[in-house]
Amino acid sequence: xxxxPLLENWEFSQVSSEHSPDVHESWNPCSIPTSVHVExxxxxxxxxxxxxxxxxxxQWIQEADWVFKTQFDVDEAQVNQKHVDLLFExxxxxxxxxxxxxxxxxxxxxFLSHRIDVKGMIKxxxxxxxxxxxxxxxxxxxxxxxNGGPKPLWNGASNRLYSRKAQYGWGWDWGPxxxxxxxxxxxxxxxxxxxxxxxxxxxxxxxxxxxxxxLAASFTLSDTDAEAHQLEITLKDASGQTIRTVRDHxxxxxxxxxxxxxxxxxxxxxxxxxxxxxxxxxxxxSGGDVLDRITKRVAFRSAKVIQEPLEGQEGTSFVFEINGxxxxxxxxxxxxxxxxxxxxxxxxxxxxxxxLIRGNQNMLRVWGGGVYEAEELYDACDENGILVWQDFMFxxxxxxxxxxxxxxxxxxxxxxxxxxxxxxxxxIFAGNNEDYALAESIGVMDYKDNSGDYMNSxxxxxxxxxxxxxEVVDRLSNIFYHRSSPYGGKDSSDQTVGDIHQWNxxxxxxxxxxxxxKLAGRFVSEFGMQGxxxxxxxxxxxxxxxxxxxxxxxxxxxxxxxxxxxRLELYLMENFRHSFDIPSYIYYxxxxxxxxxxxxxxxWRRSFKGRGREYTAGALVWQINDCWPCVSWAIADYYxxxxxxxxxxxxxxxxxxVGITRKDVKTHRDSSTSxxxxxxxxxxxxxxxSSVNPIDVEVVxxxxxxxxxxxxxxxxxxxxxxxxxTEIWSGPVPSQPxxxxxxxxxxxxxxxxxxxxxxxxDKVEARYSSWxxxxxxxxxxxxxxxxxxxxxEVVLTCEKPVKGLVLDVKGxxxxxxxxxxxxxxxxxxxxKVEAKGLGGRDVTFxxxxxxxx
Ligand code: BMA
Numbered sequence: 147x148x149x150x151p152l153l154e155n156w157e158f159s160q161v162s163s164e165h166s167p168d169v170h171e172s173w174n175p176c177s178i179p180t181s182v183h184v185e186x187x188x189x190x191x192x193x194x195x196x197x198x199x200x201x202x203x204x205q206w207i208q209e210a211d212w213v214f215k216t217q218f219d220v221d222e223a224q225v226n227q228k229h230v231d232l233l234f235e236x237x238x239x240x241x242x243x244x245x246x247x248x249x250x251x252x253x254x255x256x257f258l259s260h261r262i263d264v265k266g267m268i269k270x271x272x273x274x275x276x277x278x279x280x281x282x283x284x285x286x287x288x289x290x291x292x293n294g295g296p297k298p299l300w301n302g303a304s305n306r307l308y309s310r311k312a313q314y315g316w317g318w319d320w321g322p323x324x325x326x327x328x329x330x331x332x333x334x335x336x337x338x339x340x341x342x343x344x345x346x347x348x349x350x351x352x353x354x355x356x357x358x359x360x361l362a363a364s365f366t367l368s369d370t371d372a373e374a375h376q377l378e379i380t381l382k383d384a385s386g387q388t389i390r391t392v393r394d395h396x397x398x399x400x401x402x403x404x405x406x407x408x409x410x411x412x413x414x415x416x417x418x419x420x421x422x423x424x425x426x427x428x429x430x431x432s433g434g435d436v437l438d439r440i441t442k443r444v445a446f447r448s449a450k451v452i453q454e455p456l457e458g459q460e461g462t463s464f465v466f467e468i469n470g471x472x473x474x475x476x477x478x479x480x481x482x483x484x485x486x487x488x489x490x491x492x493x494x495x496x497x498x499x500x501x502l503i504r505g506n507q508n509m510l511r512v513w514g515g516g517v518y519e520a521e522e523l524y525d526a527c528d529e530n531g532i533l534v535w536q537d538f539m540f541x542x543x544x545x546x547x548x549x550x551x552x553x554x555x556x557x558x559x560x561x562x563x564x565x566x567x568x569x570x571x572x573x574i575f576a577g578n579n580e581d582y583a584l585a586e587s588i589g590v591m592d593y594k595d596n597s598g599d600y601m602n603s604x605x606x607x608x609x610x611x612x613x614x615x616x617e618v619v620d621r622l623s624n625i626f627y628h629r630s631s632p633y634g635g636k637d638s639s640d641q642t643v644g645d646i647h648q649w650n651x652x653x654x655x656x657x658x659x660x661x662x663x664k665l666a667g668r669f670v671s672e673f674g675m676q677g678x679x680x681x682x683x684x685x686x687x688x689x690x691x692x693x694x695x696x697x698x699x700x701x702x703x704x705x706x707x708x709x710x711x712x713r714l715e716l717y718l719m720e721n722f723r724h725s726f727d728i729p730s731y732i733y734y735x736x737x738x739x740x741x742x743x744x745x746x747x748x749x750w751r752r753s754f755k756g757r758g759r760e761y762t763a764g765a766l767v768w769q770i771n772d773c774w775p776c777v778s779w780a781i782a783d784y785y786x787x788x789x790x791x792x793x794x795x796x797x798x799x800x801x802x803x804v805g806i807t808r809k810d811v812k813t814h815r816d817s818s819t820s821x822x823x824x825x826x827x828x829x830x831x832x833x834x835x836s837s838v839n840p841i842d843v844e845v846v847x848x849x850x851x852x853x854x855x856x857x858x859x860x861x862x863x864x865x866x867x868x869x870x871x872t873e874i875w876s877g878p879v880p881s882q883p884x885x886x887x888x889x890x891x892x893x894x895x896x897x898x899x900x901x902x903x904x905x906x907x908d909k910v911e912a913r914y915s916s917w918x919x920x921x922x923x924x925x926x927x928x929x930x931x932x933x934x935x936x937x938x939e940v941v942l943t944c945e946k947p948v949k950g951l952v953l954d955v956k957g958x959x960x961x962x963x964x965x966x967x968x969x970x971x972x973x974x975x976x977x978k979v980e981a982k983g984l985g986g987r988d989v990t991f992x993x994x995x996x997x998x999x
Contacts, residue, residue, distance in 0.1 A: 147338035147438045148224055152232075152275065153178050156216045158185060158328075163211035165284055179488045181238065181328035182212050182279075195485075196774045198688050198700055201322040208283045208325035215276040220335065222270050227337040229368065230265040232275075236331030239311040240280040246273055254285070255310035256330065257518060257539060257558045268335070279327045282311055293551070298588050299543035300580070301515070307543045310554055313515040314482060319707045320769070320778035324485040340375065341368040342429050342438045347568060348624060351411055351448045356469035359405040359446045363425065365397050375437070378428040381444070383409070384421065397429075405446075411469050412445035412570045414508050415531030416801065416836055418469075420570075421445065422528060445528065445570035451626045453634075453643075457758045461635060461642025464669040465763035466509075466533060466573060472869065474754040474763055474836060475533060476747060476799040477509030478502065478770035478781065479672060480523075482516040485773045492522065497786055498771060499526035505781075505792055506799035509533040511631070511671060511766050514579035515541030518562045527571035534571040535671065535766070537631060538562070538615055540578035540607070544585060547606035555610055559618040567623035575619050576631040577611035580647065582638045583630075593637070631671050641665075645764070647672035651742065652713055652779075658720065659742040660919070663749040663807075666762045673746055674768035674779035676707065676714060677739030678732040680787040681954075682961065687775045696731045705777040717742070721920045722994070733992045735777075736790045737950040740968045743767055743781070744794035748805045748914075751798060751834050756870035767795065787961070790952050790968035797912075797966075802866070803834045804845060804901040806916040808879055810892075824886060827879040829916070833901055835866035842866075842904035843911075849880045850947050850973065852894040852927055856881060857973075863904075894918050894925075896947040898972040915970035917949055926995025931971070937986050938962075940979045944971040949994040953979065956988035 157173040160166075176185045183204060186192040192207075193200040224230065232245070239256040242249060246269070250262050286305035290296060296304035302316030302323075317323035344366040352358045365377060379401060380391040390403050410421040422445050429438040448469050453462040465472045483498060484490050502510060510527060512519050514537030527534050538559060566572045585591035590604035600608035611629045619627040634644015646667035650657045652675055657665060659675070678684065684694065684701075693700040697711070707713070717738050718724050724734040746765060753762035772784040781795065782788040797803070808829040815822040835841055847860045858880040866872045882895055901912040918924065930945030933953075940953060948971035955962055965980035981989075992998060 147336060147341050148227075150220070150224070150335040152216060152218055152333045152335055155218070156214055158182065158212060158214045161211050161213045161278070163281065165281060166210050169210070176214070178214065178329045178333065179236075179331050181326040181330060181486060181488055182207055183324065183326060184486050184489055185328075195322065195324060196687060198690065199703055201324070201703070205323065208327065209281050211281055212279045212327050213276060214279070214329060215274065218273050218275065218335075219271050220268055220273065224335070224337040225268055225270050228265075228339045229263070229337060229341070230268050231336045232262045232264050233334045233336050234260040234262070234329070234331075235333070236329070237277065238279075238326055238328055238330040239282050239309065240285040242278040242280075244274075244276045244278070255554045255558055256312065257310055258554070258561060259331070277329055282309065282315075282325045282327060285309070286311070293548055294546050297544040297546065298584065300584060301542050307545050308551070310539075310551075310558060312482065312487075312517050313539070313541050313543075314773065315485070317706065318515060320481070320776060320780070321706060321773045322485055326486060328488070330488050338368070338438065340429065340437055342427060342440050343368045344564065345425075345427055345440060345442055346622075347425060347442060347444055349444060349446050351446050351469060356411055356448055357407055359407070359409045359411070361401070361403045361405060361425075361444065363401040365427070367397060367429070374432050376430050378430060380426045381405075381409075382424045382426065384423070389423065409446050412447040413471075413531060414468050414473055414533050415503070416508060417471055417473065417531075417838065420529055420531045442568055443525075443528065444568070447570050449573040449626070451574060451628070454758070456761060459642070459761055461640070461668065463760045463763060464634065464644055465760040468533070468573070471838060472757065472760060472763070473508065473533070474751055474869075475509040475669070475766065476751065476764070476795075477507040477511070477533070477766045479511045479513050479766050479768045480516075480519070481513055481769055481771060482773050483771055487517065490520070495520055495523040496526045499523070499530055499532060501782055501786060501788065501792075502532055502770065503530055505788075505796040507532070507795075508799075509535060509764065509766060510770070511535035511537070513537055513541070513769075514539050514576070514631075518566065524566065524569040524571060528569050532571055533573050534569065535574050535576065535631070536566060536572050537576045537579050540581055540610070542580050542584055544588070544590065544605065545578075545581065545607035545610065547601050547609045552610065552614060556614055556618065559615055560622060563618055563622045563625075567625060572625060574626045574628055575615070576628045576633070577615050578607075578630050580632070580638075581607060581611065581630055582633055583647070586637050591637070632667075634668075641667045643668065645669040645671040647768075649673065651675065656713065656716060659745050662746045663753075666750055666753055668760075668762060669764040670746070670750060670762065671764065671766045672768045673765070675717070675739045675742040676705075676710060676777060676779050677736045677789050677791060678777050679772075679775065679780075679783035679789060680785075680961070681729065681732055681958070683775050683783045683785055683787055684728065684732065686785070694728045696726055696728065701777075704775065707778070710777070721922055723922050730998065733952060736952065737968060737994065739789065740791035740794045740950070743791045744798050747795055747798035748803070749807070751803065752805055752832055752871045754834075754870055756867055759870075788967075790950075793964070793967040797914075800912060801836050802841070802843070802901055802903070802912050804899045804912045804914050805832050805834070806830065806897055806899055806914060808897070808916055822886070824884050826884050827882045827892060828876065829879045829897065830876040831862070831874045831899060832871050833864070833866050833874055833912070834871045836869055838868050840865050840868050844902045844904060844907065845874055846900045846902070847875070847880070848898050848900070848972065850896045850898070851881065852896060852924065852946065854893075855946065892918060896972070898947070898970075898975065900975065910975065913972075913975065915947065915949070915972060917947075917970075921949070921994055924995065929971070929993075931991075931993070933989060933991065935984065935986055935989060938981055938984050940981055940984070940989060942969065942971055942977045942979065945973055947972050951991055951993040953981070953989050953991050955984065956990045959987065
């Protein structure tokens with residue numbers, strides 16, 4: 147088979163259309179994959195859409211028609227092959243394709259690839275290929291008008307529900323309205339006599355230790371008369387060593403290999419290695435000539451979602467079990483890494499996965515309002531043991547369901563499942579994002595209707611999520627299917643069954659984050675809090691210094707969330723004394739986000755208590771990334787700059803952690819009185835161990851009174867149970883007096899817990915400081931903070947506790963890569979932070995109560 151990419155020598159132009167009849171064509175060169183905005187920006191014809199208010203200057207692009215065209219020659223030998231195909235890997239979105247003046251296809255689904263038979267139409271010289279893209283906005287509106295009209299949704303405009311195009315392009319509560327147009331993936335000319343069309347690989351791990359491997363594979367060719375062909379199939383390990391091989395395997399026969407212990411199991415990170423194998427398949431004719439070859443990556447793992455009754459609590463678990471190990475999934479939600487997908491350079495997905503790894507995360511949810519992602523992302527997850535939760539591409543809407551659309555969705559799902567099923571990282575498919583939640587919110591979800599016949603119901607897309615998609619997933623893969631995220635129980639917000647999106651912090655009832663434990667679910671696949679990005683990122687979105695304040699028109703345009711000022715202020719005012727200059731606002735929103743999100747991971751991981759007690763088995767923050775420079779819930783910004791919360795979450799996801807909660811307990815003298823009572827401040831101490839072995843530890847608990855500098859210490863020896871949390875102690879906060887009326891102010895006591903492994907008693911393995919909250923009441927003493935820079939290392943000590951220390955390179959020079967941020971310091975507990983690239987430069991810093999607020 148010969149593959150010729152057709153990526154160079156393209157030209158594009160706007161062309162006249164029904165909606166813009168007077169356009170003068172102006173052809174400009176480009177190469178593909180690309181999109182119109184990207185090219186116009188490159189040509190200097192539009193300003194950078196990410197800057198200032200420019201987003202609004204480029205909205206006309208999506209309402210215009212565009213043509214991309216190229217001319218190419220083909221080898222005579224290729225023209226004469228039995229098959230001549232054009233393979234379009236992705237066209238965004240409404241495209242009429244003409245070859246040498248003849249229409250060969252029209253497309254309306256950006257998630258599909260198209261193989262078009264052009265035998266007899268391709269010439270050796272001067273072929274003309276033209277892609278005429280119609281305005282996505284107008285086409286979506288047309289489909290909407292013809293098929294049922296506007297339907298309810300959250301985010302964007304209603305015509306998006308009728309368009310199989312990445313939904314976030316319509317604008318989201320973190321993203322600009324940027325509806326791209328163009329060939330967003332490669333185009334190839336493929337010529338061949340016969341070709342391997344599909345390889346289905348099913349592997350399994352059995353045995354008590356999940357160490358007995360089997361592999362089965364079946365093969366489909368492009369032509370049915372395959373009798374005269376055989377396959378040579380070889381399984382190799384990463385070093386190229388052959389594990390099994392067969393020379394003349396008949397195409398129509400299923401390959402079955404009992405591999406026993408000859409291959410090793412793939413584990414999520416933290417639980418074992420990620421051995422990857424290659425299955426090389428060569429298609430040969432009877433003379434032994436190789437006609438086609440495909441190499442598929444294979445890994446061996448068992449992946450299940452366990453939903454079982456739980457000890458002492460209602461409902462059922464929702465826990466991922468990989469090779470028999472039940473894994474607490476601490477991870478993130480993923481949105482597309484750019485509004486312009488074709489601008490994501492090779493390596494960028496890997497850089498994101500590297501960040502997940504630095505953050506000790508083990509799961510990524512590819513959210514349904516974006517795209518089935520690039521191979522590089524899944525490959526990096528495979529290689530690093532990051533589990534992937536994959537949504538189908540529907541989000542926050544009451545989607546229509548009609549035969550023409552469903553046909554396209556079916557093809558899309560088949561292609562997506564075929565592509566993604568070979569990735570060991572992919573462990574779940576979910577039908578959509580929040581479409582049941584939306585249907586419930588408008589009263590159209592009827593859980594009593596299980597007829598299977600939903601096309602004419604008030605929630606017609608149930609047909610897609612409950613009939614169409616599960617059939618495709620089941621037929622084409624062994625991957626678990628979940629109807630939606632969230633889904634399960636009496637409704638999609640049921641805290642005892644399935645997964646939930648916990649948005650009652652920030653959205654909803656706007657709870658304080660101290661309530662995360664009560665807000666838990668069996669698996670929390672979304673929750674979040676906004677925080678500003680790094681100052682460098684803020685400065686990227688405008689050159690106008692006069693706009694660098696949080697309430698400026700340009701700052702506001704770079705935060706797309708409804709009511710964000712009110713919500714940020716609610717959480718800031720309730721907790722911090724703060725000011726509004728941009729550096730302070732960055733610092734305080736970041737610390738607020740960090741406090742809020744790290745508390746969720748801490749409290750929910752505590753609820754992963756061992757087999758049969760996996761009360762919460764996952765926490766995926768909304769969201770790891772951004773698609774442009776902005777203020778959002780992201781824990782790292784568009785430029786991959788981690789926000790402080792990235793580090794505090796990372797601390798909560800280490801193999802060993804320690805946690806504290808504290809609360810006032812009020813007891814009245816008897817039931818007749820309101821005035822006579824006692825308030826005791828009680829605390830609880832626990833530790834977590836995600837390794838599969840029990841571990842002996844020592845936990846040192848130390849208190850420090852910020853007023854008196856009085857200290858007290860307690861030591862606990864404990865064995866942490868494997869892969870679960872272990873309660874260590876509960877009791878009154880040491881040295882906190884009992885109060886008998888509300889005018890008595892509790893002593894400002896900071897409690898620090900340090901965890902040491904008994905096998906390494908000199909190294910602090912985990913630490914956590916519990917401060918009296920809310921912080922707004924505290925008068926922070928001068929802490930005697932000492933910061934010593936030694937090359938790429940920063941050594942931190944203090945005389946009194948420090949809260950929320952954020953470091954940066956002094957003078958705003960090139961940033962360093964920090965190993966930790968948002969640090970809490972405690973006297974006598976020196977901390978060292980690595981700062982790659984700091985190279986001995988001075989650092990600036992902020993902490994709570996540092997006098998700069
Ligand atoms: C969730 C997501 C997104 C949204 C986020 C923040 O519901 O699924 O739709 O961006 O909330 O509002």
